Amino acid sequence: MTPTSAIPDAALRLLVEQGFDATSVDQLAAAAGMSRSTFFRRFGSKEDMVFADMEAIMDTVRRVLERGRRDPPGAVVDAALAVFDHHTARPDASLLRHRLLQEVLALRDRELVSTHRYEDAFRRGLDAAFGPRAADGDGGARIASVAFAAAVVAVHNAYLRSWLRSPADSIRAELAAELRALAHLFAPRFGGPAGRPGARGVEGDGAADGLAPDPGADGPRGRRPDVVVAVLDPSAGTEAVLAAVRGALEHR
Template identity: 55%
Template sequence: MDQPVAVPETALRLLVERGFDATSVDQLAEVLGMSRSTFFRRYGSKEDMVFADMDGVIEAVHAILAAPGRGLEDRVAAAALAVFDHHLGRRGASLLRFRLLREVPALRDRELVSTHRYERAFRHGMRAALGVEPGLDAPNLAITAYAASVVAVHNAFLRSWLTAQDDGLRTRLAAELATLAALHHPRLEGTAAGPAPGAAQPGPAVVVTVSTSGAGTDEVLAAVREALEGQDHPA
């Protein structure tokens, strides 16, 4: 996926070493080699800097879910693994941010907002792929459950990796995402336009008429038979 804006590891380390509240924007700007005004233009605030990569990662999730050429469940798994790989590929920054999250309540609140944004990205992508409008019908409830479970399972594996740095967890995450796909697939069937696979097809229409022309039963049956034969053999 495209490279999101990087969270500056040197600045995160300064926040960990000096304390989040005790570190000023001027000190962060100095360690990053920029002016205070440039820091605010680029990051907005200290909190925004800690999550500077989030917008780019969410955009990548949207792009993967919108990419054609493979099934929806495969795209969902690919998007979740791309987020996981983003954190593994920036090991130092990910570990420093994890430490800050444990120490700073305001950042933990911000992390909850990030979780909701990821769930919304998955819901939006699945709705778009299936042609489903937002609502509380069965397709939307199936999509909501699938998106929430994908994000929850991803976050559980990510927290485990941040604690143990076990790169083998990626393989286990991929397997668990496949399990989730199999679990949610039956509910997703038929959410796209058109009948669900295996759904009963509508039978031929039957029209009952009442004649007031005085025609007898034989004449009516003959007319019906002629009409049906005409449908079987269209001109």
């Protein structure tokens, strides 16, 4: 789990109850039990305070991706679950921040930047694990990394929104199952001669031979895998994302 963030619940609650623009730094510092100078040293600004845990989460994501080099898609799933665990570890703080994001446009914009950072970290983790094939122009591997990273973020965010509407312990297990199913769908795109034969595979998918597919599964030896891209509205739910990916794979 990501280390507990220093964001004080009392300060977040004050922003929600009193209004973001109407709340001064002095008031936030008092609510957090610190001086004005300490507040600025620790957070920098009101907006930075709301996202003070971002760097800690990103550090956790990078560590998880680095540890999972033998199974890159599985490592992305684990990293996404670590992000979910961080947000759900402190329900009050997460719910308060969610309310702020609904009310303050500038904070919603900042949250969008955070989402892109996760997506970029997942893509970079995949590219690094698959090496020259992704970095030096293999379009299939490169596009697969982009598509998988975006799909994981979309599914994660859909389940996190569901949890924010109605927190339930079962949501984490449902998210894990959906992400592993998504990784299973993408596994052939990351296989082949330049893949990672012998990787442990996607947990729970029943695969015994890791991410390396049947050599004949994609046609003649040496054929570059097809590229599958599904384009959806950013607000699409989990089922819509998975249905689009399944449909694209079935009709490629």
